[in-house]
Amino acid sequence: MIGFIGLGIMGSRMANNLLKSGYEVILHNRSKAKADHLLKEGAIWAESPRQVAQQADIIFTMLANPQVVESVALGKDGFLEEFPAGRLWVDCSTVDPSFTRKMGEEALRRDIRFLDAPVAGSKIPAEKGELVFLVGGDEKDLEEARPMMEVMGKAIQHQGENGKGSSMKLVVNLMLAQSMAAFSEAITLGQSMGLEKETVMNTLLGGVTAAPFLNSKRDKLLHGNYEAEFPLEHLQKDLQLVSQAAYEHNVSLPIANVTKEIYGLAKQFGYSKEDFSVIYKFLSARM
Numbered sequence: 001m002i003g004f005i006g007l008g009i010m011g012s013r014m015a016n017n018l019l020k021s022g023y024e025v026i027l028h029n030r031s032k033a034k035a036d037h038l039l040k041e042g043a044i045w046a047e048s049p050r051q052v053a054q055q056a057d058i059i060f061t062m063l064a065n066p067q068v069v070e071s072v073a074l075g076k077d078g079f080l081e082e083f084p085a086g087r088l089w090v091d092c093s094t095v096d097p098s099f100t101r102k103m104g105e106e107a108l109r110r111d112i113r114f115l116d117a118p119v120a121g122s123k124i125p126a127e128k129g130e131l132v133f134l135v136g137g138d139e140k141d142l143e144e145a146r147p148m149m150e151v152m153g154k155a156i157q158h159q160g161e162n163g164k165g166s167s168m169k170l171v172v173n174l175m176l177a178q179s180m181a182a183f184s185e186a187i188t189l190g191q192s193m194g195l196e197k198e199t200v201m202n203t204l205l206g207g208v209t210a211a212p213f214l215n216s217k218r219d220k221l222l223h224g225n226y227e228a229e230f231p232l233e234h235l236q237k238d239l240q241l242v243s244q245a246a247y248e249h250n251v252s253l254p255i256a257n258v259t260k261e262i263y264g265l266a267k268q269f270g271y272s273k274e275d276f277s278v279i280y281k282f283l284s285a286r287m
Contacts, residue, residue, distance in 0.1 A: 001024045001025070001026055001044075001055055001056050001057055002018055002023050002024065002025045002026070002056060002057070002058055002059075002060065002148060003025075003026050003027075003028075003046075003052040003053065003055070003056030003058065003059035003060065003079075004018070004025055004026070004027050004028075004052075004059075004060045004061075004062070005027075005028045005029070005049055005052055005059065005060070005061045005062070005063070005072055005079070006029060006061055006062035006063040006064075006068075006072075006093070007027065007029040007034040007035055007038070007062075008034070008062065008064065009122075009123050009126070009228065009229070009230075009231075010062055010092075010119070010122075010123070010126045011029075011062035011063075011092075012034060012035075012037075012038065013123065013126035013127045014060070014062060014092070014126055014131070014152045015027060015038055015043065015060075016037075016038060016041065016127075017129045017151050017152050018148060018151055018152065019038060019041045019042060019043055020041075021151045023148065023151070024044070025038075025043045025044070026043070026044040026045075026046050026051075026052055026055050026056055027039075027043050027044065027045055027046060027052075028045075028046040028047070028048060028049055028051070028052050032045065048077035049072045049073070049077055049078055049079035050077045050078065050079055050081070050082045051077075052079055053079035053080070053082035053083040053084075054082055056083075056087075057087060057088075058087065058088045058089075058090065058144070058145065058148070059079060059083065059087075059088075059089050059090070060090045060091075060092060060148075061073070061089070061090070061091045061092065061093055062092045062093055063091075063093045064093070064234070064237075065093070065095065065237055066093075066095045066096065066099040068093075069091060069093050069095060069099075069103065070099075070103070073089075073103065073106065074106060080106060080107065080110055080112060081110070083110070083112055085110065085111035085112065086111060086112075086113070087112060087113070088112070088113045088114070088115065088141055088144055088145060089107055089112055089113070089114050089115070090114075090115045090117050090145050091103065091114070091115070091116050091117065091118075092117050092118055092119055092133075093118065094118050094166070094169050094170075094173065094234075094237075094238055094241070095116075095118075095166055095241065096166065096170070096241040096244055096245050097163040097164075097166045097167045097170070097245060098163075098245070098248060099166075100116040100136065100162060100163045100165070100166040101162055101163045103116075104116070104137075104162040104163070113137075113138065113141045114137060114141075114162060115135055115136065115137035115138075115141050115142060115145060115162075115165070116135070116136040116137060116162055116163065116164075116165040116166045117133045117134065117135045117136070117137075117145070117149070117165055118133075118134055118165055118166055118168075118169035119131040119132060119133055119134070119152075119153065119169075120132040120134060120169070120172050121153075122229040122230040123228075123229040123230070124216075124229060125154075126152075129151060129152055129153065129154070130153065130154040131152055131153035131154065132153060132154065132155045132156075132157065133149050133152075133153050133155070133156045133157065133165075134157055134159055134165045134168040134169050134172070135149075135156060135157065135158050135159060135165045136158075136159050136160060136161060136162045136163050136164035136165030136166060136167070137161065137162050137165070138161075139158060142156070142158055167245070169238075170238065170241055170242050170245055173235060173238040173239070173242070174238075174239070174242050174253075174256055174259075175211070176213070176235065176276075177235050177238070177239055177259050177260075177263060177276070178255065178256070178259050179210075179211040179213070179214065180214070180217070180276060180277060180279055180280075181259055181262055181263075181279055181283070183204065183210060183211075183214050183217075183280075184221075184277075184279050184280035184283045184284070185283055186200070186204060187200050187201060187204070187221070187280060187284070188280070188283050188284040191284065197221070197222065198222060201218055201221065201222065205218060217275075217277040220275060220277045220278075221277060221280050224281070226271075226274040226275045226277060226278040226281065227274075227275060228273060228274055228275045229275050230275060230276050231272065231273055231274065231275065231276065232263060232266055232267060232271050232272055232273075232274055232275065232276040232278055232279065233267055233272035233273065234276075235263060235276040236260065236263040236264055236266075236267050236272075239256065239259060239260035239263055240260060242256050242260070243256065243257055243260055262279065262282075262283075263276070263279065265282070266278065266279055266282040269282060
């Protein structure tokens with residue numbers, strides 16, 4: 001049986017794909033209401049992470065930040081103390097590499113195998129089972145989890161030992177944040193010079209300078225509908241993790257830190273729950 005803990009925008013869709021593929025799934029989430037539609041599809045509800053561990057052969061976690069992961073794994077009613085030796089924990093949360101290695105060590109102390117496997121992709125890819133898994137850990141453990149990952153994703157990329165999956169996820173999300181901000185600034189500049197927004201977007205998206213993912217944000221910017229696929233507050237948190245990792249590795253990332261502060265300001269101005277593409281609205285607000 002598969003345990004799945006964390007049923008937000010991503011986790012609920014990942015768990016649903018496991019159910020649709022015929023897997024038995026036992027679920028836990030801080031709010032049970034987010035599990036209701038999955039329980040109707042045959043999932044089993046657990047009252048605590050500990051209860052998940054009592055029944056699951058493998059546990060996937062998809063949680064908001066390192067603090068929540070640590071609480072769910074090691075806090076009151078945490079699952080690690082109850083999870084039988086030799087079983088496998090796959091953490092799909094976006095966390096910093098040093099924290100991932102810490103969790104790997106905590107798992108190893110209990111003879112639990114561990115993979116860090118954050119995903120590239122947002123709500124729609126999660127729904128369609130088209131995520132990309134960025135995996136750190138032992139290849140033999142990856143092979144055990146691979147059939148389940150293939151149900152939830154379109155690609156699995158083994159990055160190396162524990163911590164390397166989380167490292168690559170921060171690299172990906174740094175580019176994501178910077179590309180969205182640069183695209184938004186370019187459109188804002190074009191509009192300030194009298195160009196039509198749609199014309200600027202179409203020209204940039206049809207050229208070689210725009211990141212491919214920006215095509216998926218075109219309609220959000222054009223129509224002003226910023227329903228969250230990847231909330232801005234989550235990306236701002238990831239940029240903070242990038243800054244922390246850069247400090248730990250003695251690397252200077254001036255553009256990353258400016259980008260982090262831009263998203264931080266947007267969060268302060270009330271855009272935290274909207275899709276991160278709302279950074280265009282924030283940057284163009286004074287036009």
